Amino acid sequence: xxxxxxxxxxxxxxxxxxxxxxxxxxxxxxxxxxxxxxxxxxxxxxxxxxxxxxxxxxxxxxxxxxxxxxxxxxxxxxxxxxxxxxxxxxxxxxxxxxxxxxxxxxxxxxxxxxxxxxxxxxxxxxxxxxxxxxxxxxxxxxxxxxxxxxxxxxxxxxxx
Amino acid sequence: xxxxxxxxxxxxxxxxxxxxxxxxxxxxxxxxxxxxxxxxxxxxxxxxxxxxxxxxxxxxxxxxxxxxxxxxxxxxxxxxxxxxxxxxxxxxxxxxxxxxxxxxxxxxxxxxxxxxxxxxxxxxxxxxxxxxxxxxxxxxxxxxxxxxxxxxxxxxxxxxxxxxxxxxxxxxxxxxxxxxxxxxxxxxxxxxxxxxxxxxxxxxxxxxxxxxxxxxxxxxxxxxxxxxxxxxxxxxxxxxxxxxxxxxxxxxxxxxxxxxxxxxxxxxxxxxxxxxxxxxxxxxxxxxxxxxxxxxxxxxxxxxxxxxxxxxxxxxxxxxxxxxxxxxxxxxxxxxxxxxxxxxxxxxxxxxxxxxxxxxxxxxxxxxxxxxxxxxxxxxxxxxxxxxxxxxxxxxxxxxxxxxxxxxxxxxxxxxxxxxxxxxxxxxxxxxxxxxxxxxxxxxxxxxxxxxxxxxxxxxxxxxxxxxxxxxxxxxxxxxxxxxxxxxxxxxxxxxxxxxxxxxxxx
Ligand SMILES: Cc1cc2nc3c(=O)[nH]c(=O)nc-3n(C[C@H](O)[C@H](O)[C@H](O)COP(=O)(O)O)c2cc1C
Ligand code: SF4
Ligand code: FES
Numbered sequence: 001x002x003x004x005x006x007x008x009x010x011x012x013x014x015x016x017x018x019x020x021x022x023x024x025x026x027x028x029x030x031x032x033x034x035x036x037x038x039x040x041x042x043x044x045x046x047x048x049x050x051x052x053x054x055x056x057x058x059x060x061x062x063x064x065x066x067x068x069x070x071x072x073x074x075x076x077x078x079x080x081x082x083x084x085x086x087x088x089x090x091x092x093x094x095x096x097x098x099x100x101x102x103x104x105x106x107x108x109x110x111x112x113x114x115x116x117x118x119x120x121x122x123x124x125x126x127x128x129x130x131x132x133x134x135x136x137x138x139x140x141x142x143x144x145x146x147x148x149x150x151x152x153x154x155x156x157x158x159x160x
Numbered sequence: 161x162x163x164x165x166x167x168x169x170x171x172x173x174x175x176x177x178x179x180x181x182x183x184x185x186x187x188x189x190x191x192x193x194x195x196x197x198x199x200x201x202x203x204x205x206x207x208x209x210x211x212x213x214x215x216x217x218x219x220x221x222x223x224x225x226x227x228x229x230x231x232x233x234x235x236x237x238x239x240x241x242x243x244x245x246x247x248x249x250x251x252x253x254x255x256x257x258x259x260x261x262x263x264x265x266x267x268x269x270x271x272x273x274x275x276x277x278x279x280x281x282x283x284x285x286x287x288x289x290x291x292x293x294x295x296x297x298x299x300x301x302x303x304x305x306x307x308x309x310x311x312x313x314x315x316x317x318x319x320x321x322x323x324x325x326x327x328x329x330x331x332x333x334x335x336x337x338x339x340x341x342x343x344x345x346x347x348x349x350x351x352x353x354x355x356x357x358x359x360x361x362x363x364x365x366x367x368x369x370x371x372x373x374x375x376x377x378x379x380x381x382x383x384x385x386x387x388x389x390x391x392x393x394x395x396x397x398x399x400x401x402x403x404x405x406x407x408x409x410x411x412x413x414x415x416x417x418x419x420x421x422x423x424x425x426x427x428x429x430x431x432x433x434x435x436x437x438x439x440x441x442x443x444x445x446x447x448x449x450x451x452x453x454x455x456x457x458x459x460x461x462x463x464x465x466x467x468x469x470x471x472x473x474x475x476x477x478x479x480x481x482x483x484x485x486x487x488x489x490x491x492x493x494x495x496x497x498x499x500x501x502x503x504x505x506x507x508x509x510x511x512x513x514x515x516x517x518x519x520x521x522x523x524x525x526x527x528x529x530x531x532x533x534x535x536x537x538x539x540x541x542x543x544x545x546x547x548x549x550x551x552x553x554x555x556x557x558x559x560x561x562x563x564x565x566x567x568x569x570x571x572x573x574x575x576x577x578x579x580x581x582x583x584x585x586x587x588x589x590x591x592x593x594x595x596x597x598x599x600x601x602x603x604x605x606x607x608x609x610x611x612x613x614x615x616x617x618x619x620x621x622x623x624x625x626x627x628x629x630x631x632x633x634x635x636x637x638x639x640x641x642x643x644x645x646x647x648x649x650x651x652x653x654x655x656x657x658x659x660x661x662x663x664x665x666x667x
Contacts, residue, residue: 024434024453025433025434025435025436025453026435027435027436028415028416028418028432028435029415029416029435031418032377032416032418062437063435063436063437066420066437066438066439067418067419067420067438068418068419068420069377069417069418069419069420070418070419085339085340085538086339086340086497086534086538086570086581086584087339087340087496087497087568087570088339089497089581089584090496090497090498090570090571090572090573090576091497091498091525122378122419123337123339123421123538123588123592124336124337124338124339124340124341124378125170125378125379126170126171126336126341126342126344126345126378126379127170127171127174127342128339128340128341128342128494128496128497128502128568128570129171129200129201129342129494129495129496129497129499129502129503130171130174130175130200130201130203130502131496131497133174138380140170140171140173140174141174142171142174142175143175
């Protein structure tokens with residue numbers, strides 16, 4: 001055992017374990033708490049969670065990688081989620097997807113070089129009658145055409 | 161004017177409802193936030209109380225607020241956005257709203273409001289009955305699971321009731337992963353107490369003391385609404401050590417999913433609730449016998465559980481009298497995709513797809529002909545115009561090789577590329593496969609390539625044969641519906657739109 005100075009990250013992980021570790025089948029609950037606090041699940045956290053919950057590191061890692069929602073890399077300052085599912089396709093989300101990738105210069109699960117924006121795909125947000133649907137930092141939008149997408153990003157940048 | 165109702169539903173908010181609510185508040189008007197009536201093309205739909213009933217205006221933008229007040233909206237005053245008495249609107253008036261009877265009307269965060277609208281009458285009746293009698297009432301109602309498989313709910317509950325085990329669970333499947341579905345979401349955001357009451361009745365019936373709602377992470381508004389309602393129910397004694405002083409214990413917690421479609425499959429959901437990878441479990445044992453943490457567990461969809469309070473309040477016959485054949489009660493149909501009037505239609509089983517698409521949906525949003533409709537989510541078949549007269553009924557849909565599933569109806573106009581949609585079905589299966597079966601894990605990726613080759617003109621006839629074989633392998637070699645049903649959208653698209661599965665000229 002080497003004693004390491006606690007970092008803000010390790011403290012957040014410790015808090016998540018302390019808060020939820022006693023719940024039945026706690027791993028995913030703890031992972032959510034860590035990602036809520038840090039935006040992702042750092043490699044170091046996997047070790048700490050495994051120790052804290054008495055699981056093997058492989059088990060924790062296996063769960064992290066099984067679920068599309070959990071990220072192992074630090075995300076950008078904002079996250080843009082685009083729905084790719086059928087009902088949004090019926091409303092033309094493919095052209096929005098193409099546009100967003102070109103505009104941001106990244107693909108899904110990537111972050112722009114300046115660290116400002118991460119792009120994620122999702123399959124349905126329950127907003128299927130007014131698509132294409134997009135969520136930007138938790139806020140949901142309907143009828144997102146390529147033009148509207150640009151306006152939303154610009155609006156957000158101005159608001160920052 | 162003293163008060164207006166503005167939905168807080170996430171679709172309404174995505175269309176500007178928060179800004180509208182703020183604009184009314186700024187004028188000194190009390191704003192009650194409700195769920196959505198499910199008339200999405202009219203959202204944000206603002207309502208006011210008048211002596212004749214609630215009058216509606218929509219779609220309202222924040223900039224309209226001053227004009228609406230000036231037009232005398234408090235008395236239902238005339239205005240270009242006025243739709244008159246909301247419940248007289250043909251889209252609503254022709255529905256049979258049982259499960260959705262409170263939604264859009266009550267404040268989902270207020271237990272007082274829920275009680276004032278007759279809430280918890282079902283639980284009160286249940287608490288005076290034996291567990292066996294409650295289960296019998298659910299069985300007699302004819303309720304079948306609304307999550308997709310349409311299994312009789314009463315039979316499932318009876319299996320759990322009959323297990324001589326002290327620790328049992330009630331779990332609610334709120335993973336609602338199917339594209340084109342949002343009924344669960346509307347209930348959780350718009351009337352969470354009905355779901356909580358339904359789960360409490362289930363717990364009391366089978367002797368389960370703990371419930372979990374497994375809610376998709378893509379629904380943050382639902383998660384928040386549920387947590388608010390659970391806290392309120394707990395502090396008023398509707399949940400906890402002694403439900404309504406009955407001495408029966410029932411605790412309820414929300415667990416958040418993590419973006420895996422397969423976790424909507426019930427055994428995968430149970431794995432996930434245990435904090436594990438969502439790998440599908442082999443059945444038997446059934447979850448009703450060995451479910452969560454190995455204990456007898458009810459797994460039901462949100463809509464199944466939300467139907468229960470009314471069944472216990474009004475009796476099983478009331479519910480069973482709606483519907484046709486072996487499909488009893490009502491189904492929440494979700495009108496999605498390319499439709500002019502998308503939204504939520506709760507009707508007795510038996511309404512035809514055509515009525516839904518045209519009488520309610522108003523045809524396509526683009527104004528072009530509707531070419532195909534996918535019913536029942538990403539594993540559901542594509543239906544062509546020649547099948548639009550099929551009644552919404554589990555058996556009638558099965559007879560044409562289609563699926564009612566969770567009731568999602570996604571309409572496509574004539575610009576839809578059916579081969580691309582079939583390819584997408586494979587791609588989705590590959591992305592979401594839990595990895596346990598080879599056909600599902602590998603065959604799905606292969607299927608997408610075969611379609612690419614077919615369209616590129618590489619031995620097209622051979623690719624068609626391959627595609628057929630691959631579909632058969634998936635159907636017969638998969639442990640669960642993801643691999644086993646992905647062929648449905650593929651084969652239906654090929655069958656009904658064969659011209660689109662031919663080599664395409666390269667540009
Ligand atoms: C791949 C797959 C995904 C599923 N997704 C869901 C879902 O999101 N929600 C749901 O309630 N049922 C879903 N189901 C059905 C469940 O396995 C199960 O039948 C249902 O939750 C039982 O509840 P019910 O009897 O009330 O319908 C899915 C099934 C499969 C095979
Ligand atoms: S069919 Fe696919 S998702 Fe279902 S158990 Fe097999 S590998 Fe997993
Ligand atoms: S399909 Fe895009 S939000 Fe449902």
